[in-house]
Amino acid sequence: MYKASLKAMLLSGSFALALPALASTLTVSSPQDPGSWDPVDTFLVNWSSVATNIYDGLTYRAPDLTLQPGLATSWEQLDEGSRIRFHLRENVTFHNGESFNAESVKFTFDRLMGEEGKKGPQRSNYAAIQSVEVIDPLTVDFHLNAPDPVLLTKLAGYGAMIVPPNYIKENGEEFFNTHPVGTGPFKFETYEPKVRIDLSAYENHWGGAPKLDHLNYRFISEPSTAVAELQSGRVDLVIPPTIPIGMISTIEDDPKLDVVTTASPTVFALRFNTRDGITKDERVRKALIYGVDRQAIIDSILGGQAAQISSFQSNISFGNDPDMAPLPYDPNKAMQLLKEAGVKPGTKLQIDIRGNDATFSEVAQAVASYLQIVGINATIKPYETNVLLNDIIPSGKTGAMFQQKWGGWTLDYDNTAYFMYHTGEKWNPYDSDSALDEMLESQRSITDMSKREEILQSIARYTADRALEMPLYSQDAIFGISKKVKDFTPVPDNRLRLNEVYVD
Missing domain, CATH: 3.40.190.10 (Periplasmic binding protein-like II)
Known part of the structure; x- marks a missing residue:
């Protein structure tokens, strides 16, 4: 009877219902451990590749790049853009069972704009936020120092991810770094x-x-x-x-x-130490750019999976000027400028790169070969990625040139330019330019997008004129x-x- 019943169950399919479902697991290879899972601690894309699944923001940017509701179901701009009111989603809980509400939002941004946020690289990205006011359990007002045309996009990622107040207060900041809790899937x-x-x-x-x-x-x-x-x-x-x-x-x-x-906003450049050595001279920086055939590198090493850039942004970035051409490959011009600057043939130069990036290692070697043609003896120094990003670059301890890769995830040049060029920013350890600071600050308070675009394009031209980096390429995202x-x-x-x- 048992065998007959078993046979009947198998034939009917009811036996399958009696068994537990097989667990479905996806295993992902990521090239980098960011070292902390706290949203205020990092700008690394590899943090967000993981944490986008742990946390939610008030807004969400979908794969088609449209901005959609997240933990906020709707929002409206009030008082001529100086205040944004967010209406929050009901019946949401954090992974530890804690309720999400307006107090969670206020805690998140008070923390981001306070002493804890000051320790990390995120706070200045949200500098337009003056305060967050709880209106009722499901309504918050963001009071702004000035309008920020990119703020709603910024709220979809990184430092703006909503965190649980009670959990952090009970367990402490260090524990939260390695035991993250959010409201994500x-x-x-x-x-x-x-x-x-x-x-x-x-x-x-x-x-x-x-x-x-x-x-x-x-x-x-x-x-x-x-x-x-x-x-x-x-x-x-x-x-x-x-x-x-x-x-x-x-x-x-x-x-x-x-x-x-897929097309990507990620761009690659070799940035210059503008404070020390031969690259302190603008003529030398331009000479080094003239001396490298970037298109040939794209064709020979990147197999067509990249496009040359004229400024440190991709062609899908708001602020990119399609009429702005990169400096051409001109080794004779390079040697002329080096001579004018008093740089002797055989002068040594160090290029710092991420040691785990095999493709860029090939690119750097090609750059070094081109520079040798114009009389510069370039050596390549690889670093462990976290060391390069968290110590060498921010502390201003690089060689004359150093690899910089930037995601530009807001698809707005401000998110790149402000952090690369504004005085005192983590990724700008060498340069200080008051005129450039003024341009960077001015566009952040303008809501007229055509005027903002003009200023951003002017910033791109200005930084190119000063040759603050050797723009290389934007590379496709390859999975x-x-x-x-x-x-x-x-x-x-x-x-x-x-x-x-x-x-x-």
């Missing part, structure tokens, strides 16, 4: 620094439960290792900027895998993915929200 499970962070589905998410049961990230800095893990099936998705151009064919030739690419992964949508800014993805 996935909740924190375990974190092993520099190795992995594991998340699980938050069934009570206001947008519905994710299709995945588990979302795990492994920090794999070596591209060949990440691709090998993808081929073996131990990783399902490899996110940018891991995959070198030269390994695309390796993935494409595997019948189990796909390569997915390696298992064909078992379904409903995956690549996003330009790499802020992957994976609640709709599943594994077949």
Whole structure:
């Protein structure tokens, strides 16, 4: 009888209902552990690739780049733009069971604009916020020092992610760095620094439960290792900027895998130390730009997965001037300027790069070869990424040139230019230019987008005239993915929200 009943259950399909569903897990290879999961602590894209699934903002920018409601269902600008009222979503809870409400929003921004936020790189991005006022449990007013035309987009990411007041007060800041809690579709499970962070589905998410049961990230800095893990099936998705151009064919030739690419706001440059050495001289900086054939590097090393840039922004950035041409490759002009500046042939120069970026390492080697042609002996010094970003660059300890990669995630040049060029900013350890500071500050208070665009384009031309960096290229976002992964949508800014993805 038992065998007969079992056979009947199998035939009817009712036996399947009696078994627990198989757990669905997506494992992602990320090239960098940001070191802290607190939203106020970092600007790293690899932080956001993970944390976009842990946290929510008041607004949300979808993969098609449209701005949509997040924890705020609606908002309106009042008092000629000096105040924004947000109406908050009901019945939302943090992963620890704490209720989300207007007090959570006020706590988040008081913290961001206070002493804790002062320790990190985020606060100045939200400097337009003077205060947050609780109107009722589901309504808050943002009082602004000045209108900020990009603020609603900024509220969709990074430092603006809403955090739980009671949890942080009870456990402390250090604990929160490594045990994050948000309202997002996935909740924190375990974190092993520099190795992995594991998340699980938050069934009570206001947008519905994710299709995945588990979302795990492994920090794999070596591209060949990440691709090998993808081929073996131990990783399902490899996110940018891991995959070198030269390994695309390796993935494409595997019948189990796909390569997915999309246009990206991410730009690459070699920035100059304008304070010390030969690059203190503007003529030398321009000479170095003239001396490198950037288009040839794009064609030979990047396989067409990039576009040359004339300023430190991509062609999808608001503020980009399509009529602005890069300095051409002109080695004779380069040698003439170097001679005028008194730079002797054989002069040494150091280029600092991220040691885990195989593709850019090739680019840097090509740059060094071009510079040798015009009489500059360039050496390349690789650093562990976190060391370069958190110590060497902010402390002003770089060589004459240093790699700078920037996501420009707001798709607005302000988000790049202010942090690269304004006096005293973390990413600007060398330069101080009052005229440039004035331009950067002036555009932030203008809501007329055509006027803002004019100023941003003027900033791009001004920085190019001063040759503050060697603009190189904007590179496509390249994802390696298992064909078992379904409903995956690549996003330009790499802020992957994976609640709709599943594994077949």
